[in-house]
């Protein structure tokens with residue numbers, strides 16, 4: 108069934124198809140019996156899938172990566188599709204429209220995507236309000252889906268003031284998300300990835316760690332990294348995570364490398380231009396980073412694995428390398444709405 112829907116969706120511009128399909132799902136989910144049916148079809152219920160990670164109980168280990176529901180508008184629909192967690196954002200203090208369209212491209216023969224969205228989002232205030240509404244209604248709707256808040260900086264904020272943008276988002280979302288992810292690894296905001304260097308990263312994280320500690324109940328604070336870091340940079344990140352007692356690492360974001368693409372897509376990607384590559388060609392780089400981080404942190408810091416997860420085997424591979432949870436994104440586009448249940452079956 109999804110095969111046919113996918114063929115139709117793949118005829119459309121990729122970003123448009125994203126909203127068309129999610130809005131259709133939203134219409135279906137607005138009819139309660141249909142929503143229950145969708146939930147019954149797609150939500151795995153086996154109790155053995157529950158995971159407690161950094162103090163939070165996840166109904167299953169399969170989450171949806173950041174950037175899919177940037178504005179927290181499809182939470183009810185994503186909950187019906189069975190996700191254990193959804194990372195909203197990347198949220199920036201002020202709304203921004205992102206890069207010029209088109210900015211999302213499919214490479215079907217590589218089961219990949221290239222995007223240069225550029226943190227398009229409705230901004231902190233609007234997204235926090237949506238999450239407040241969601242929190243009011245969600246509590247009486249069965250097992251809870253965990254919400255992560257992925258935070259970033261506005262394009263116009265210089266790197267030396269970035270800490271202030273991260274802190275604004277941290278404060279603004281504190282009461283409405285379950286955990287935070289500091290995103291310094293998107294390739295589509297100029298200079299952002301420079302914030303992964305140790306001193307710059309420490310300056311941002313320290314502010315958030317102190318802020319978190321000053322609260323009656325701290326929220327788990329995680330860092331999301333790129334798959335393109337050198338071994339030295341990974342060592343720095345492991346050391347900093349230990350020193351600041353971060354609760355986890357999301358590994359990884361999209362890659363700027365095109366080396367894993369097949370020959371034909373290499374030339375297509377030249378025409379597409381800049382952007383982050385996700386999906387199958389990212390898998391092995393992201394696998395390697397998960398293994399390396401697990402080794403460097405001696406398994407003491409939980410890892411959420413993201414990058415090229417399409418099947419139960421892919422997810423198990425990441426878990427065997429030391430991840431505690433997994434996230435899908437490109438795999439969801441190619442495999443369809445049954446992806447959570449299929450992966451969970453394999454994990455069981």
Ligand SMILES: Cc1cc2nc3c(=O)[nH]c(=O)nc-3n(C[C@H](O)[C@H](O)[C@H](O)COP(=O)(O)O)c2cc1C
Nearest residue numbers: 172173174196197222360385386413414415436437
């Ligand atoms: C269109 C698109 C937008 C994304 N936006 C964000 C974002 O705003 N923040 C973020 O941290 N990651 C973002 N990502 C990265 C994903 O969360 C994920 O880490 C990455 O795509 C690798 O996983 P995958 O191979 O399963 O897609 C985005 C990915 C895609 C394809």
